[in-house]
Amino acid sequence: MNKNTDNLASTDASASDALLSVQDVSVHFGGIVALDGVSFDIPSGQIVGLIGPNGAGKTTLFNCISRLYDVNWGDILFNGESILKSPVHRMSEIGLGRTFQNLALFSNLSVLDNIMIGGHSTAKSDYISNALHLPWIKREEKELRKRAFEMLRFMELEDTALQRIGGLSFGIQKRLEIARALLSRPKLLLMDEPAGGLNHNELSLLVDTIRRIRDEFGTTVLLVEHHMGVVMEVSEKVVALNFGRKLAEGPPAEIQQHPDVIEAYLGTGKK
Amino acid sequence: MATDVETRMDTNMEAAAKIPFKWVIPFIVIGAILPFFLGGYATFQGTLIMIYAIAILGLNLLTGFNGQFSLGHSAFYAIGAYTAAILVYHLDWPVYAAIPVGGVVCFFAGFLFGLPALRLEGLYLALATFALGVSIPQVLKSSHLEGLTGGVQGLDVFRPAVPAFLKENFGITMDQWWYLIVFVVMLLLFWVAWNLINSRTGRAMMAIRDNPIAAKSMGVNSSLYKSLTFGVSAFYTGIAGAMAAIVIEFVAPDSFTFQLSILLFIGMVVGGTGSIWGAIFGGFFILTVPNFAEEISTGLSYAIFGVILILVIYVMPSGFAGLVNLLRVRIKNML
Ligand SMILES: Nc1ncnc2c1ncn2[C@@H]1O[C@H](COP(=O)(O)OP(=O)(O)OP(=O)(O)O)[C@@H](O)[C@H]1O
Ligand SMILES: [Mg+2]
Numbered sequence: 001m002n003k004n005t006d007n008l009a010s011t012d013a014s015a016s017d018a019l020l021s022v023q024d025v026s027v028h029f030g031g032i033v034a035l036d037g038v039s040f041d042i043p044s045g046q047i048v049g050l051i052g053p054n055g056a057g058k059t060t061l062f063n064c065i066s067r068l069y070d071v072n073w074g075d076i077l078f079n080g081e082s083i084l085k086s087p088v089h090r091m092s093e094i095g096l097g098r099t100f101q102n103l104a105l106f107s108n109l110s111v112l113d114n115i116m117i118g119g120h121s122t123a124k125s126d127y128i129s130n131a132l133h134l135p136w137i138k139r140e141e142k143e144l145r146k147r148a149f150e151m152l153r154f155m156e157l158e159d160t161a162l163q164r165i166g167g168l169s170f171g172i173q174k175r176l177e178i179a180r181a182l183l184s185r186p187k188l189l190l191m192d193e194p195a196g197g198l199n200h201n202e203l204s205l206l207v208d209t210i211r212r213i214r215d216e217f218g219t220t221v222l223l224v225e226h227h228m229g230v231v232m233e234v235s236e237k238v239v240a241l242n243f244g245r246k247l248a249e250g251p252p253a254e255i256q257q258h259p260d261v262i263e264a265y266l267g268t269g270k271k
Numbered sequence: 272m273a274t275d276v277e278t279r280m281d282t283n284m285e286a287a288a289k290i291p292f293k294w295v296i297p298f299i300v301i302g303a304i305l306p307f308f309l310g311g312y313a314t315f316q317g318t319l320i321m322i323y324a325i326a327i328l329g330l331n332l333l334t335g336f337n338g339q340f341s342l343g344h345s346a347f348y349a350i351g352a353y354t355a356a357i358l359v360y361h362l363d364w365p366v367y368a369a370i371p372v373g374g375v376v377c378f379f380a381g382f383l384f385g386l387p388a389l390r391l392e393g394l395y396l397a398l399a400t401f402a403l404g405v406s407i408p409q410v411l412k413s414s415h416l417e418g419l420t421g422g423v424q425g426l427d428v429f430r431p432a433v434p435a436f437l438k439e440n441f442g443i444t445m446d447q448w449w450y451l452i453v454f455v456v457m458l459l460l461f462w463v464a465w466n467l468i469n470s471r472t473g474r475a476m477m478a479i480r481d482n483p484i485a486a487k488s489m490g491v492n493s494s495l496y497k498s499l500t501f502g503v504s505a506f507y508t509g510i511a512g513a514m515a516a517i518v519i520e521f522v523a524p525d526s527f528t529f530q531l532s533i534l535l536f537i538g539m540v541v542g543g544t545g546s547i548w549g550a551i552f553g554g555f556f557i558l559t560v561p562n563f564a565e566e567i568s569t570g571l572s573y574a575i576f577g578v579i580l581i582l583v584i585y586v587m588p589s590g591f592a593g594l595v596n597l598l599r600v601r602i603k604n605m606l
Pocket of ligand 1 (some may be wrong): 034059
């Protein structure tokens with residue numbers, strides 16, 4: 001709530017109101033055009049859905065925003081500044097968090113350690129002071145641990161804290177990924193198919209969780225999801241992709257009625 | 272208003288990163304008084320076990336905790352040993368100063384080797400470190416460096432006498448004195464490894480091992496951690512090499528063949544990959560088992576060693592540390 005206003009204030013500096021601005025982004029893999037001149041803005045404080053059939057380029061776009069892939073053309077601005085010159089590990093520090101489509105937790109570590117790694121960029125103790133366990137480390141470590149527990153409680157997962165990742169169900173691991181991403185206090189959270197593989201109860205909890213993330217932390221959300229019920233219920237704006245191109249952008253009700261979107265999903269194989 | 276969950280959380284917050292002193296202190300006491308009950312030879316063997324344990328822990332920081340393979344740690348052991356020996360032999364340095372310098376030189380050697388190694392994944396890194404390991408003995412023998420390294424002959428170094436007041440008041444022998452020095456250094460380095468593993472740095476190291484892409488996306492500067500870890504790993508192994516040179520009072524190229532790299536690797540796996548204290552068992556294993564195999568049959572010593580190794584891996588698939596953990600859980604459940 002507090003942070004929400006911070007976010008809004010900081011974006012005033014840039015020309016537009018957008019927290020993230022994707023500008024004419026193209027990505028090729030050999031002969032495959034994964035993204036083809038995609039542009040859209042994400043206003044600060046909104047929940048934005050990104051939809052499209054399999055292979056539309058949604059994950060590729062996420063990977064560009066988190067700097068895992070280089071774009072061949074175009075620019076991506078975060079808070080009005082291009083991120084394309086920064087390395088992957090800087091993204092978390094500047095406020096870009098993400099979850100992965102396929103589970104990407106650290107499988108040999110405890111839940112708590114996983115979550116604490118999410119807060120890596122919010123702490124600063126270095127190799128030497130860690131090796132010698134200098135006194136000030138204790139405070140930082142305790143603080144991080146406390147925040148990790150709070151985040152687990154936020155996700156209603158505090159009972160799993162000391163368990164190993166291996167034995168946990170798919171749905172729980174998906175939620176842990178969200179908790180891990182949130183520990184870096186992201187301004188923008190990218191969620192890649194958080195509903196994939198969830199059961200009915202977990203789905204309704206997810207919708208609630210996404211709203212709470214935005215309302216309580218002031219985090220802007222970009223949500224990739226195949227589950228239309230979830231996207232349409234939670235998003236204020238939806239961007240639709242197909243074959244790497246943007247088909248449409250607008251409020252959920254409008255996108256649901258959009259002929260190109262309907263056609264893409266009915267799979268007549270246009271283009 | 273502290274709820275039940277909160278107090279439970281508080282205890283968890285404290286418990287997670289504490290050294291289990293009730294287990295560690297008895298072992299420290301036993302380790303410290305052992306040389307006063309053992310004979311000179313056994314004390315010397317114990318010293319070598321601890322030296323190997325330090326080298327194995329160094330390898331484990333790199334491989335077990337950071338996921339980078341090395342078949343070339345004999346090279347860092349050699350660099351540590353030769354640095355110390357050269358400082359003592361040519362420059363008359365006190366041995367106590369030569370040992371840390373051997374470690375520091377290895378830190379830089381490891382860090383610099385780690386930079387190009389950033390581009391190499393898994394098996395390719397194993398090959399590159401293998402190349403480093405096999406090349407070192409020849410480099411040490413080479414005629415260009417003979418003036419410095421003593422060539423095939425190697426270098427003799429002599430240990431200074433035991434400090435007079437210890438010798439006169441407590442009758443401490445040379446073997447006991449060096450046992451105790453190595454013991455203290457080992458405790459110190461084990462403490463440092465424990466600190467690292469249970470910190471922000473250690474979590475980053477293990478995150479890189481488990482999922483490098485997710486680690487980077489969580490803000491971990493993986494190039495930095497990987498090359499620093501390479502340096503720290505080489506530092507440990509270099510300290511071990513330097514102490515070995517002083518304790519054995521001699522360095523020669525053939526003590527640092529590729530076979531030593533493999534032995535350290537075996538020690539790591541048998542002790543427990545990703546375990547700190549397991550390195551002590553690893554050191555014990557690689558010092559005693561080859562000798563034992565040799566005693567049974569000189570001609571078939573490698574075959575016997577191989578059979579023992581396979582049996583050990585069969586009985587303890589996650590190393591000695593894994594076995595002990597398993598037993599501890601079993602006993603806890605029974606009580
Ligand atoms: N690293 C890569 N190398 C080569 N091709 C890739 C790579 N990553 C993605 N692609 C290709 O780019 C296209 C877009 O893939 P992407 O994973 O972005 O789709 P998506 O919209 O996330 O699909 P899904 O809903 O199935 O997750 C696909 O044709 C895919 O095969
Ligand atoms: Mg995808």
